[in-house]
Amino acid sequence: MLTAEADKRKTKVVVNTAAGVQALLAWCAKHGAQPAQLHAILEPTGLYHEQAATALPQVRVSLVNPAQARDFAKALALRSKNDALDSYVLARYGQTLSPALWHPAPLHARQLRALLTRREALSKDLLRELNRKEKSQFSPSAPLVDGSIDKAIAFLREQIKQIERAIDQHIDNHPDLKQDCELLNSIPAIGPQAGNAILAVMHNRHIDSAQSLAAYLGVVPVQRQSGSSLNSCARLSKAGPSQVRATLYMAALVGTRHNPHIRALYQRLLKAGKSKKAALGAAMRKLVHLCFGVLKNRIPYQPNYAMNG
Known part of the structure; x- marks a missing residue:
């Protein structure tokens, strides 16, 4: 536990159960911090964080990507790693950056x-x-x-x-799932597996833009360049759920043949000299944008809409 002024630091070890969370809240209250005053910063680990997060109904909760937490620790010049230090890093992260609040999915x-x-x-x-x-x-x-x-x-x-x-x-x-599923399946190349995968992501995470969805699924290009000594080719970040990305890969392959937007983009990039791998990565990203577009606009896929590749 870290005070808002970051001048007092206390630690408490509890088990990751509902009873453990209640013991933690009781310990915080003993030290003068009521639930409404707390801001819990958690590092998501698969699904194991959800029990603790959902057991804190009166507490503000934020989830911090493990990679961001590691980078923040480096910024604090912290080299060691243990549970006590990790909890301190997360507390400092929340105190310094005030990350967005997490809300459980339906x-x-x-x-x-x-x-x-x-x-x-x-x-x-x-x-x-x-x-x-x-x-x-x-x-x-x-x-x-x-x-x-x-x-x-x-x-x-x-x-x-x-x-x-x-x-x-x-x-x-569930009407909301059914309607969104129908919108996604209106896109050529999006079949049941790809559609359901995107459906689950969109209904379990707060994603407000196509760019954010593409970044979460790891289909945005990242480049490492510094002066003349480091200049690698841009590659997909491959962050986020690998299984969804694998499904998107197969869907993009189908899209290069059967989806007008994907096919036009893919062929244009190949003519521009891009490799098939790079063009397919762009096709995956375009497919994600199409999925987000039909869900946001509540309109089925339009084959002739903005056909500029």
């Missing part, structure tokens, strides 16, 4: 995200079992092993079907 949006995450996990498990099945054909294996693999494959395929049905039903049951 329950149905978080449930959609959970369903998509589960489908992704099951798909990865299925791919592993299929690889084991393929390897077993090139090496003698016990019948029990072959049978176990076959049962696992059948089970995972059925589980994926159930999850996909649940995803479709969940979207149909």
